[in-house]
Amino acid sequence: MLTQLAIQDFAIVDRFELDLKGGMTAVTGETGAGKSILLGALGLCLGSRADAGSVRHGCQRADLTARFDITRLPDAKAWLAERELPTDECLLRRVVSANGRSKAWINGRPAAISDLKALGERLIQIHGQHAHQALMHADTHLTLLDDYAGLNHDVEALGEVFRDWQNARRQLKKRREQGSEADARRQLLHYQVEELDQLALGDDELPTLEDEQQTLAHAEEILRDTQFAADCCEDDDSGALSLLHQARSRLENLPGSDTGVLANTLTMLGDAQIQLQEAASELNHLAADTPLDPDRLAFVENRLGDIHRIARQHHIAPEELPDLHARLSEELEQLNASGGDLDALSAEVNDLHDRYRDAARTLGKARRQAATAFADEVQQQLAFLAMGKAHFEVAFEPRDTPAAEGLERVQFFIAAxxxxxxxxxxxxASGGELSRISLAIQVVAASHSTIPSLVFDEVDVGVSGATAEIVGQLLRRLGDNGQVMTVTHLPQVAAQAHAHLHIEKRARDNSTHTRMALLDDGGRVSELARMLGGINLSDQTLAHAREMLNASQRPAH
Structure with missing residues (x-):
């Protein structure tokens, strides 16, 4: 329930604070006095669009606050609790700057405008003065019926399933369109990976093969030259070792060979002899280990040829083939897995379609059941509004294609x-008839709403006389069980209210101000008289107004 509305520097209001209670509150004032300002301020607190024109001329910003008692609003409390906000009450604040920008707070925490709107839908319902125009669009009929039947949560759940189903369908279509391209890629990867599997190139195999190829290709030359070099070192007659041996023998027999220069020379010759012996031994080992294997050479050269050929096919260096093999294998694995994903996605689409169909059929059945009771209640209200001979019905027709709202359309029909x-x-055709029909529908919808706070903005347009008094009685009944605020120009409606808020426009200090005040009984009589007879109030008009107020405030029997 709305308990307080505070307005500062908004439109032509400098400062105003209104405390509200339950019941029906009538809002009246002369044309142009600013009755719409009150609802405009409330609308901004509930997430309506803001602009620079909202700010009072000459001021920097407009500051608007709406306080709600949410004791009887479990949906609102749950919404706040989900966002870890206090749930003992609800305070909405909106500040609009002179440049048109605005900021919002919920219970003191900064909030997005969309959050204000989402929470506002759980706090209060506003029935605008153009509601009968909205009823000209059949799309609103389904919403009204769902509100009446309490099916909004079911509609939201169906919408989620529908959107999931449509998203899955789009993904499946896209994947199938990409299927032929993926198949071609899969076939190419299968061939390439199979070729690399058969090649099975090891990480260090390439340099080993290249070294081996060099050795095998020059084996005869290496064997011949190493054997020749070994023979030069150790041949019995003319080899270097034999000659060194002879030289040492000659020098060792000379006088003084154990001292001086000769001794040093003999030492160096001895070292050279040892080194030649070791070199000859290494050369003999090398010659013995050098393979003469044409078959192995052919194998190595063929394998190197395969390695270089496949590398050229992929435009990479041969040493990059192992990394390429790993990448292509992973891509092929993913493509193969995507085939299974396609089957899973197709199954998901079918499952979501079945879930949507079942939920939509269940929702449609509930709507048809509620439609009968809804039509009966609207029929009763029409009779109350002097249209007892009219016949109202709710018609269903199947949609051409499934929608988030369900499988059927709803349209209200009437025979006046x-x-x-x-x-x-x-x-x-008749505007007066349409206004009463609209009011009957709104009263029925509001009476079944789980939200106890209702705002009616001149919904009584087009009615007068006894019918206007009946409209007031309808609104008062709604106020008996909750909170109703109604902007009206009819004294018959205003007289039925539990409280009466008067709005007037005054000029002061070369500027225009709007004044709002809750009227006492005397003030109510004067305002009702003004609404009945204009500015110059006669005693007769005042008496009529007093009798109207007294009669409307008596308990019903």
Missing amino acids: NPGQPARPLAKV
Whole structure:
């Protein structure tokens, strides 16, 4: 329930604070006095669009606050709890700057405008003065019926399943369109990976093969030259070792060979002899280990040829083949897995379609059951509004394609007079009839709302006389069980209210101000008299107003 509305520097209001209670509150004032300002301020607190024109001329910003008692609003409390906000009450604040930008807070925490709107839908319902115009669009009929039947949560759940189903369908279509391209890629990868599998190149195999190829290709030359070099070192007659041996023998027999230069020379010759012996031994080992294997050479050269050929096919260096093999294998594995994903996605689409169909059929059945009771209640209200001979019905027709809202469309039909066929509401010609039909529908919808705070903005337009008094009685009944605020120009409606808020425009200090005040009984009589007879109030008009107020405030029997 809305308990307080505070306005500062908004439109032509400098400062105003309104405390509200339950019941029906009438809001009246002369044309142009600013009755719409009150609802405009409330609308901004509930997430309506803001602009620079909202700010009072000459001021930097407009500051608006709406406080709600949410004791009877479990949905609102749950919404706040999900966002870890206090749930003992709800305080919405909106500040609009002179440049048109705005900021919002919920219970003191900065909030997005979309959050204000989402929470506001759980706090209060506003029935605008153009509601009868909205009823000209059949799309609003389904919403009204769902509100009446309490099916909004079911509609939201169906919408989620529908959106999941459509998303899955789009993904499946896209994947299938990409299927032929993926198949071609899969076939190419299969061939390439199989070729690399057969090659099975090891990480260090390439340099080993290249070294081996060099050795095998020059084996005869290496064997011949190493053997020749070994023979030069150790041949019995003319080899270097034999000659060194002879030289040492000659020098060792000379006088003084153990001292001086000769001794040093003999030492060096001895070292040279040892080194030649070791070199000869190494050369003999090398010659013995050098393979003469044409078959192995052919194998190595063929393998190197395969390695270089495949590397050229992929435009990479041969040593990059192992990394390429790993990448292509992973891509092929992913493509193969995607084939299974396609089957899974197709199954998901079918499952979501079945879930949507079942939920939509269940929702449609609930709507048809509620439609009968809804039509009966609207029929009763029409009779109350002097249209007892009218016939109201709710018609269903299947949609051409499934939608988030379900499988059927809903449209209100009415026959205003006996003997006439029921026609779509949009075909009703009389503005007065349309206003009463609209009011009957809104009263029925509001009476079943889980939200106890309702705002009616001149929904009584087009009615007068006894019917206007009945409209007031309808609104008062709604206020008996909750909170109703109604902007009205009819004294018969205003007289029925539990409280009366008067709005007037005054000029002061070369500027225009709007004044709002809750009226006492005397003030109410004067305002009702003004609404009945204009500015110059006669005693008769005042007496009529006093009698109207007294009669409307008596308990019903």
